[in-house]
Amino acid sequence: MMMRFFKRAIDDIFQNRFLNFVTIITISLAILIASAFILFFVNTNEIINSWKRDLRILAYLKTGTHNADLTNLERTIQSLAGVQTLRFISKQEALDRLKTQMKHQSSLFENLSENPLPDSFEIRMTASTGNWQKIESLAAQIESLELIEEVEYGRRWIGRFARIISLFRLAGYAMGALFFMATVFIVANTIRLVIYSRREEVEIMRLVGATDRFIKMPFYIEGLIQGGLGAFIGLVMLFISFFFISANIEQGVSPGLFRPQFLSPTTIGGILLGSMLVGWLGCYISLKQFLKA
Amino acid sequence: MMDAAEKSFIIRMFHVHHNFGPQKVLIDINLDIAKNEFVFISGPSGAGKTTLLKLLYLVEPVSEGQVLIDGINITRIPRKKMPYLRRKFGVIFQDYKLIATKSVYDNLALVLEAAGAKRRIIQKKVKSILRLVGMEDRLKSFPPSLSGGEQQRIAVARAIIGDPKIILADEPTGSLDDESAEAILDLLEGVHTRGATVIIATHDKALMRKAGGHVLTLKQGRLETSRFLEKQYDDAILQTGDR
Numbered sequence: 001m002m003m004r005f006f007k008r009a010i011d012d013i014f015q016n017r018f019l020n021f022v023t024i025i026t027i028s029l030a031i032l033i034a035s036a037f038i039l040f041f042v043n044t045n046e047i048i049n050s051w052k053r054d055l056r057i058l059a060y061l062k063t064g065t066h067n068a069d070l071t072n073l074e075r076t077i078q079s080l081a082g083v084q085t086l087r088f089i090s091k092q093e094a095l096d097r098l099k100t101q102m103k104h105q106s107s108l109f110e111n112l113s114e115n116p117l118p119d120s121f122e123i124r125m126t127a128s129t130g131n132w133q134k135i136e137s138l139a140a141q142i143e144s145l146e147l148i149e150e151v152e153y154g155r156r157w158i159g160r161f162a163r164i165i166s167l168f169r170l171a172g173y174a175m176g177a178l179f180f181m182a183t184v185f186i187v188a189n190t191i192r193l194v195i196y197s198r199r200e201e202v203e204i205m206r207l208v209g210a211t212d213r214f215i216k217m218p219f220y221i222e223g224l225i226q227g228g229l230g231a232f233i234g235l236v237m238l239f240i241s242f243f244f245i246s247a248n249i250e251q252g253v254s255p256g257l258f259r260p261q262f263l264s265p266t267t268i269g270g271i272l273l274g275s276m277l278v279g280w281l282g283c284y285i286s287l288k289q290f291l292k293a
Numbered sequence: 294m295m296d297a298a299e300k301s302f303i304i305r306m307f308h309v310h311h312n313f314g315p316q317k318v319l320i321d322i323n324l325d326i327a328k329n330e331f332v333f334i335s336g337p338s339g340a341g342k343t344t345l346l347k348l349l350y351l352v353e354p355v356s357e358g359q360v361l362i363d364g365i366n367i368t369r370i371p372r373k374k375m376p377y378l379r380r381k382f383g384v385i386f387q388d389y390k391l392i393a394t395k396s397v398y399d400n401l402a403l404v405l406e407a408a409g410a411k412r413r414i415i416q417k418k419v420k421s422i423l424r425l426v427g428m429e430d431r432l433k434s435f436p437p438s439l440s441g442g443e444q445q446r447i448a449v450a451r452a453i454i455g456d457p458k459i460i461l462a463d464e465p466t467g468s469l470d471d472e473s474a475e476a477i478l479d480l481l482e483g484v485h486t487r488g489a490t491v492i493i494a495t496h497d498k499a500l501m502r503k504a505g506g507h508v509l510t511l512k513q514g515r516l517e518t519s520r521f522l523e524k525q526y527d528d529a530i531l532q533t534g535d536r
Contacts, residue, residue, distance in 0.1 A: 004406060015394055201392045207350065208451070209380035210407035212373075 009221035016194050020226060023190040027230025030183040031275050032237050037172045038267060043260050044165050057123040057153045059142050073147050077121060082138045086123045091115050118149060180278065187282025191219060195290050212291055219283045227279025231272045303328045303459060303490050309358035311344055318344045320514045331485050331506035334494045340511040342494035346461050350382050351375050363458060380408055383452030385462035389444045391436040397447055398432045404455045418454055426450045426480060442473030449480045460484055462493045466500055478504055
């Protein structure tokens with residue numbers, strides 16, 4: 001029986017080619033936009049995570065800290081929760097590093113009468129300290145220590161970036177919900193047009209003793225096919241766009257630093273199923289109204 | 294428990310009314326139709342013939358009264374069970390109601406598919422019914438390519454393919470020439486001979502005389518007379534008119 005329903009659904013799609021084409025393209029555009037958002041979040045998350053993995057807290061020591069105090073201070077910092085390793089960087093090592101990094105502007109260092117940089121500890125955190133609040137709390141604990149002048153962990157811009165991404169994510173959820181509703185509405189309307197164009201046929205089916213299930217099933221299958229095909233086309237369009245954009249990012253913007261990634265198979269499966277659900281839901285709404293009448 | 298009368302009557306109507314808004318279309322109809330009867334519902338246009346048939350195959354609701362079909366009270370039937378009751382009927386519409394986008398085969402197969410028949414049985418039955426109506430060569434044709442008489446023969450084929458207990462025909466010969474009308478009548482008589490109850494709504498007096506049977510006459514929504522008409526074997530009836 002399922003094969004018969006499936007065959008009828010396929011026949012119906014070919015009989016109403018234009019309406020089905022419009023629905024599939026509408027779904028594919030909605031899927032393209034929604035999955036482009038998902039792709040953006042996946043990659044920005046990856047960037048933030050890689051930054052978090054590389055994140056270090058630099059604790060600058062007060063001038064005049066004695067070597068004898070260093071061991072105690074090192075032990076105190078090491079004992080704090082979330083600290084994995086720490087390394088002492090003397091003011092001389094810091095200056096040498098700076099000179100290496102700024103070798104093209106070496107003239108800047110020629111007139112220095114003394115090293116202005118402080119001694120510092122470079123602190124790496126455990127993997128469990130990935131949460132932004134935990135990093136901030138650890139940095140505050142270190143900063144409160146007596147011999148510490150200041151801590152630096154890029155909080156301003158990374159924090160701001162993370163907050164912007166959170167806002168984007170929120171906007172993404174809202175847009176996703178809107179797209180979902182809009183697509184359901186469009187599919188429902190298209191299916192309504194299809195049913196309306198075939199109202200006589202549906203009426204005849206009822207008169208010859210067809211159950212509601214018999215009448216509805218091909219429409220549901222049609223909705224699932226529309227959703228599935230729409231998602232497939234949308235994802236193919238997304239992949240082609242991704243292919244060209246990611247090639248540019250890799251070669252031009254930040255070679256070696258960040259490798260853009262496409263959606264995981266699980267996410268693709270989720271999008272496909274979600275889109276099929278949209279198609280089915282559109283049919284369900286239309287058929288419920290139509291058959292009630 | 295069903296009594297003897299209920300067993301022998303396939304359709305019973307008790308004080309049936311049907312209103313369309315403020316307009317009374319059927320008024321206090323009481324009738325009994327026995328199994329395997331050949332019944333005509335006659336009357337002028339607007340008398341309520343079509344509405345009476347529509348009440349039976351559940352297209353119009355009963356405003357008041359009770360209707361029993363094969364022992365089932367259709368005024369109390371839940372919506373979900375309606376398709377199963379409709380399968381007791383084979384309906385022939387005046388305007389044929391064939392699906393224009395489906396082939397003759399698919400139009401006929403639909404009835405059996407809806408009843409859940411297997412593909413092999415469907416193929417066999419469609420072919421045999423097309424042979425019966427003399428249209429086995431039009432299996433793949435689409436309704437718009439057929440003449441009125443051919444379309445009506447397909448409509449009859451669709452009505453009888455599911456072996457229904459009751460055949461309802463609404464002006465089955467209304468728009469047909471004499472030859473096609475006779476062919477349709479022959480088909481309906483054949484179904485009747487095989488045990489079905491046939492109910493025809495018509496104002497075609499010649500048709501009634503030619504077939505004979507139980508004639509119920511409606512006038513302005515009321516059942517005026519109920520009489521039996523003998524079959525007349527005079528071919529001239531169809532030619533002299535009175536249709």
